[in-house]
Amino acid sequence: MIVEHLSLVDFRNYATAELALHKGPNVLVGRNGQGKTNLAEAVVFLATLGSHRVSSDAPMVRDGQEYAIIRARLSHGERKVLAEVQVNRQGSNKARINGSPSKTNELPRYAHVVLFAPEDLQIVRGDPSARRRFIDQLLVQRTPRLSAVLGDYDRVLKQRNALLKSARSRGIRGEALSTLDVWDDKLVALGSEIIVARHRLAKDLQQPVADAYAAIAGADHQPQLEWALSIRGGDPEDEYGQPTDAAAAAEDTSLTQATVAEMFRASLLSKRSNELDRGLTLTGPHRDDLVLRVRALPVKGYASHGESWSVALALRLASAELLRSESPAGDPVLILDDVFAELDADRRQRLASLTAGYEQVVVTAAVEEDIPAVLHAHVVRINAGTISDEREGSDE
Secondary structure, three states, rough: OEEEEEOOOOOOEEEEEEEEOOOOEEEOOOOOOOHHHHHHHHHHHHHHHOOOOOOOOOEEEOOOOEEEEEEEEEOOEEEEEEEEEEEEOOOEEEEEEEEEEEEEHHHHHOOOEEEHHHHHHHHHOOOOOHHHHHHHHHHHHOOOOOOHHHHHHHHHHHHHHHHHHHHHHHOOHHHHHHHHHHHHHHHHHHHHHHHHHHHHHHHHHHHHHHHHHHHHHHHOOOOEEEOOOOOHOOOOOOOOOOHHHHHHHHOOOOOHHHHHHHHHHHHHHHHHHHHHOOOOOOOOOOHHHEEEEEEEEEEEHOOOOHHHHHHHHHHHHHHHHHHHHHOOOOOEEEEEEEHHHHHOHHHHHHHHHOOOOOOEEEEEOOOHHOHHHHOEEEEEEEEEEEEEEEEOOOOO
């Protein structure tokens, strides 16, 4: 897939913006704060329905405006697709495909993007929410319909939490809480599908992550991915990892939705008293963690800075390889957003060599010299929201 042209209206610092992109490497150069990352963020939003920088949509809408427009002309071989989304400060977003109204969760069917960014270090060093977010965004790209499942789960979770808080404040217990059983049924149905999909994705990423890590680090530290599941009895949100849970996860060859649903329901029952005391749902995919290990030790708390970066880059490279192998639309677009400034010279060269062969690569940098020569081709300069294309007017 190739993004041929990107148009923005009232997105971040851009009142309007027009950006032409080419096959192969594209370099966006400009000082920090000029709007380079905003362009990358817009492309990523079409593919993941979210931002890699903020958890809500409102900050992406220019100050004083109620909505922003992201429009991109995509090329899938001979097929052209015009994808558009209206990002609303409040309320649901709206989408169009080739000018016709569409559901927003249809956009990832057409836009396949993998982003590398400095924030990726938080995937391996941050809270469990960062790892869940990484996996869920990849899930949406791999299986777009899961966007609706994840959204429905979040809505049910909020409703159930509201009921728990109300019951706590009113001192309601026992049979008077029969309404909670209805929300439990919905939570289990949706949550079980999410847990199984996440588990399958982690298994499918295992070998690509190991291969990418060895290529980036130049060493085989045997990286591993394991899900610590709250429905097993532990709570990864309260304590990083659970040794017994990680061991059980490693032994699993598969998790069926029926098995997960049974465990989920049993976990809800066992925690109900505690949930009523705290007014909070204490088990489910919203409290799970993806435990990452190198040399048989958790990356968080044990890995060096270089090893942590190698794991983060390996996760992104593995994501790209997975999408590349499964998508009939060709390669995903790779976006390397200010990432080279964070890497030593050896990792810069290794990453550049591994990504240069993709159909389209977009690189942003504050310092042009940070970009390895293999990726230094079509150059666009960004200055205070003004886009200047060095190929404009040329015969290329």
